[in-house]
Amino acid sequence: MTRPTSRDVATAAGVSQATVSLVLGDKWRGRVSERTAGLVRDAATTLGYRPNLAARNLRLGTTRTALLVVPALTNEFFARVYTGAARIAAEHGFGVVLYPSPDGTGPARDPFASARAALDGVIASSMAADALHAIGGTDLPLVMLDSDPDTGHASAHINLAMADGMRQVTEHLLDLGHRRFLHLASAIDSWTFDVRAKALATHLGPHHTELRTVRAPLSVDGARTAMEAALATPGPDRPTAVICDDDILAAGACKAARRLGLRVPEDLSVTGFDDLALATAVEPELTTVHLPAERIGEQGMTALLAVLEGTPWTAPDLPVNLVVRDSSGPAPTP
Template sequence: MRTPEPPGAARPTSRDVARAAGVSQATVSLVLGDKWRGRVSERTAQSVRDAAQGLGYRPNLAARNLRLGRTRTALLVVPALTNEFFARVYTGAATVAARHDFGVVLYPSPDGVGPARDPFASARAALDGVIASSMAADALTAIRGTDLPLVMLDSDPSDAGAAAHVNLDIADGMRQVAEHLLGLGHRRLVHLASAVPSWTFDVRAAALAEALRDVSVRTVRAPLDVDGARAAAEAALTAPGPRPTALVCDDDILAAGACKAARRLGLRVPEDVSVTGFDDLALATAVEPELTTVRLPAERVGEDGMTALLAVLDGRAPDSGGLPVTLVVRGSSGPPPAP
């Protein structure tokens, strides 16, 4: 363990680190600025890191950022912090950012869901880049067209205005739900769809419709809250004609409302009607029975979003490819009731 410096002692400089590691100050700057790959060896980089740690060296970030013309700050735009998924996205982004001496400013929509207002009047001067959910894309009007790199999360990959995309394999998640319910014997289903316009919900709807093309499926839209979902599910379950045997919900909040509707109508879940969710929030195991749902790696989304932004800022090509999702089968799904 390094001995603390006595009061008034001179702070070690990059020259001290270079001398201790037996390298140039330029090499110290490359290593501590995380720009050494392809320029110096791993052994040299580790030697510099060890020397810096041993001396207790801390770079003058303010001076370095001034030289680079950077604030080392990223903006994360999400629709709401009341949704656990986006809180976990922030955790993942902030974890990666901290390892690179970056800060993450979080901007949620003031209205909870839907478009957010312009985050900053002078975003160009305040930020190095932006990471944004497709559900809050309307907040980016003032940012698009500037030289700020934009990384979009869970969004249309054909959007040429973004420098990088980090997507989940949402379509596969809905296919897994459909295959699960079809395998149980369900042939009359309702898609309880989010009424919030968003690319991610459009993908869910298209994938579900394709997977259920040979059976009866009806779409009912609901706001993204439990009470709105309950009312929509009650209407679907009491509509004229044969009652649906399964409700496929766009997320766990809608699924919680659907379960509530079933109970109010005297129906049992899953004996009378199965319910599935999407996201695998904490809510999924708080309801009874626990929800069958699709688990999304929310923290990984944030981590990959920040990693992609750092790559763009360094002039490197960010990784691409969808993150896998997993169906988690619990007690809210079962075979349909006998005729």
Template structure:
């Protein structure tokens, strides 16, 4: 009867590389720099590869007192953007032997129970969007190593923050519309209390306030197409000169602005230019295609997970916001002649 194959152990790797088991542990645990030489580390990696060695994560986790599980707290699971954030975070987590559990904020798609009963006992850390920050207290996630996404670096709950350069995205949109000749604006703002949306409003006001002859109206709407339709229709029919450009806090609001324009007999972009922010699939599905700011959601999740790994290893996460880019499509044009 054939003997079952024996899984190689760290002792086997140590013997093959001619080093101690302690050295193998340091190298395969990524903590060898300054403690063993580069040549030794390479011998260990080569021996592990040749033998097909895989570390026993379950045993390692018991020794470290870790579960190698991270919680990603998002406003809703049905949002395309946060699906991208999850994809990026999960990919990096898997590369480092971690798993990611999603937790929707009660303010998202509905009430969600604490997925663990005791988050502190079952998690190594948390990544949370500032839009879902209220959920942290409910699950005691704010008492764990925490990285905040889209959060004010000066007043964040987290040990680190990771941000997209939303302020620059607003600047790019504003410069584009000003360059086309627009001076009367409607800001269709998300009716959500969040730093990331405050940045949009402040950036727009600051840039347009520096240009003589500009006028800005602001209408708040829930983050739904129907809510944006109602808010935009009301704002576009208010007394006074009608805005010639609508700056929307996200692409769903822009879709609502499209519907409002059509109900009022306005053509996009001939009578009304519209911009979004996100570059969701929706931006290319509507007609004309939407001028919007592309946010790399997967890179956002990637950077968030790398920042949390740095916090867990007592390293300083990389600094600097993630660049964003204006994508000009058919929804913007010079304002109509007076």
């Protein structure tokens, strides 16, 4: 069966091909009557006409495609970011190509012969920033997620209120009587984790507390190994609360506590960040900071669309909130 053309639609609707282009390109208002636009749409539906998007994009010099650069998709958080970005993109006739860095957070090979020819813009997580160096066409519009707004050449930044999230964690644990803390920090060198570390030190500073930092790979086994070493020596100086940069690290911390015969939260409180599905899959369920991952993706795509239209983008940090569950409790009595 021959595929219907715009000329067929024009003939069926009794209008010119130019009118069909205006209506189906959603540029008819003020130039074509509502009745005529309805006739064109009805004719297109009846004939099963679909515009040749590739040809249209070639004429307009646009691909209507955005690249989302994230760490390897072993972390559900970034899958949620993609879901949010793709939802907004679809509403505006855009597609999103997902590009996970194969090595997690390190450099990656260029996926395109010419990024400028294949893409309209890029949305990238700061945790996969190294992968950006492999992508050609560095003059493409760039929206950075969870990154330092004072550095780089990004067209827009979408950030979370990470420092406020850490404030909520520390206030919660301080109210429970904890004064000896261990920060289980991600070994990944990233601005977002630096913000958490600085906020933790700032909010504990005015109180008579002890804070020790241990770094671990962003994996359950890596966190468990680091925590077993950190908690192996019993005594009055052992921390009563572990504040983790991520739910995955928190899960490893809970495993380490159990292997050492420590009860969570009776002997050791543990908190996370992200509020992944993992947070309610472990036992006890994790007290953690909920990060609105889909909202980050939605706002990232919205910002890129604004940039492509030449509109400056500014927005406050997205709010985060502490979800209190069973992994945190009162500090143990000496």
